[in-house]
Amino acid sequence: MLLGGAAAIALLSVGYAVLRDKTGAPAPQDAASAPLPVQAPADPAALIQQLQNRVGANPGDAEGWQMLGWAYFEGNRYADAARAYKRATALMPGNATFWSSYGEALVMASEKDPMPPQAADAFGKAIAIDAKDPRARYFLAVARDLKGDHKGAIEDWFALLKDTPSGAPWEKDLRRTIEQVGRIHKIDVTARLAQARSATPHPAIAPVATAAIPGPTRSQMQAAAALPKGQQDQMIDGMIASLEGKLKANPANIDGWIMLIRSRMTLGQSARATQAYRQAVAANPAQAARIRNEARLLDVPGI
Numbered sequence: 001m002l003l004g005g006a007a008a009i010a011l012l013s014v015g016y017a018v019l020r021d022k023t024g025a026p027a028p029q030d031a032a033s034a035p036l037p038v039q040a041p042a043d044p045a046a047l048i049q050q051l052q053n054r055v056g057a058n059p060g061d062a063e064g065w066q067m068l069g070w071a072y073f074e075g076n077r078y079a080d081a082a083r084a085y086k087r088a089t090a091l092m093p094g095n096a097t098f099w100s101s102y103g104e105a106l107v108m109a110s111e112k113d114p115m116p117p118q119a120a121d122a123f124g125k126a127i128a129i130d131a132k133d134p135r136a137r138y139f140l141a142v143a144r145d146l147k148g149d150h151k152g153a154i155e156d157w158f159a160l161l162k163d164t165p166s167g168a169p170w171e172k173d174l175r176r177t178i179e180q181v182g183r184i185h186k187i188d189v190t191a192r193l194a195q196a197r198s199a200t201p202h203p204a205i206a207p208v209a210t211a212a213i214p215g216p217t218r219s220q221m222q223a224a225a226a227l228p229k230g231q232q233d234q235m236i237d238g239m240i241a242s243l244e245g246k247l248k249a250n251p252a253n254i255d256g257w258i259m260l261i262r263s264r265m266t267l268g269q270s271a272r273a274t275q276a277y278r279q280a281v282a283a284n285p286a287q288a289a290r291i292r293n294e295a296r297l298l299d300v301p302g303i
Contacts, residue, residue: 062098078105081101088101101135138160158192243260257276261280
C-alpha cells in the first residue's frame with residue numbers, strides 16, 4: 001500500500017535497523033527486535049509535541065498516528081507507541097507495516113509476556129496483507145520459538161534470510177539469532193548458515209535499495225509533521241527535484257540514482273522510476289548490472 005505525505009518523506013531514504021532486544025543486544029531466547037525507523041531526531045520531545053498537535057487537530061490522520069507511534073518508540077515509550085499504532089491500524093487496516101509496527105510496540109511494552117496475544121494477532125494480520133513483511137515474519141518465528149518449536153522457528157528465520165538482500169543491516173543479526181538459538185537448543189545450523197545465500201545476485205555489493213541510508217533530518221520531519229497534505233506534497237517534490245539536480249551535476253552518483261528510483265516507487269510513480277533507471281544505466285553503462293539488480297529489488301517494472 002502506498003503512503004503519502006510526511007510518511008513518504010520518511011520512506012524516501014529509510015532503511016531497516018538491525019534486530020535487537022530491549023537492552024540493545026541480540027536476544028534469541030525472547031527474540032525481541034528493533035523497529036524499522038528513520039534516524040531519530042535530536043529533539044524528540046519537540047517532534048512528539050508537533051505530532052500530538054497534528055493528530056489532535058485531525059484524529060483521522062492515519063499517517064500522523066503512524067509517525068507519532070514511531071516517535072514514541074524512538075523515545076522508549078512503547079505503550080504510547082502501541083496506542084498510536086493501534087489508531088493507525090484502525091484508520092488504515094490494510095497497511096501491513098502499521099500492523100507489524102503495532103505488534104512490535106506491544107512486545108516491547110510487555111513486561112512479563114514476551115509475545116502478548118494482541119501482538120501475535122497483529123503480526124498475523126500484517127502477514128495476511130503482505131506475506132513478505134520482514135518484521136512480522138521475524139516475530140512470528142519468535143512466537144514459534146517461544147512455544148517450543150525451535151526447529152520451526154529456525155526454518156522460518158532461514159526463509160527470511162533467503163529473502164534478505166545481501167549486506168542488509170539486519171542480515172548479520174539474523175544470522176546470529178539463528179546460530180544462537182541453534183546452539184542453545186543443540187540444533188546444528190553451522191553448515192546451513194555457511195551455505196545460505198541472500199536474495200541479491202551480487203552478495204559483495206550491499207544494496208542501496210534496502211540499505212540503512214540516513215533518514216530525513218529533524219527539521220524535515222518536524223516541517224512535514226506541521227504541514228497540510230498539499231504542502232507536504234510540495235516538500236516531497238522539492239526534495240526529489242533537489243536530488244535530480246544533484247544527479248544532473250554528478251550523473252556518476254550510483255547511490256543517488258538508486259535513491260531517486262526508490263523515491264519514485266515509494267510515491268507510486270512506477271513509470272518515472274523506470275525512466276530514472278534507464279537514465280542511470282545510460283549515464284553509467286559500466287554499472288548497469290548493479291543498477292539493474294537494485295531496481296529489481298525495488299520491483300521497478302520493465303526490468
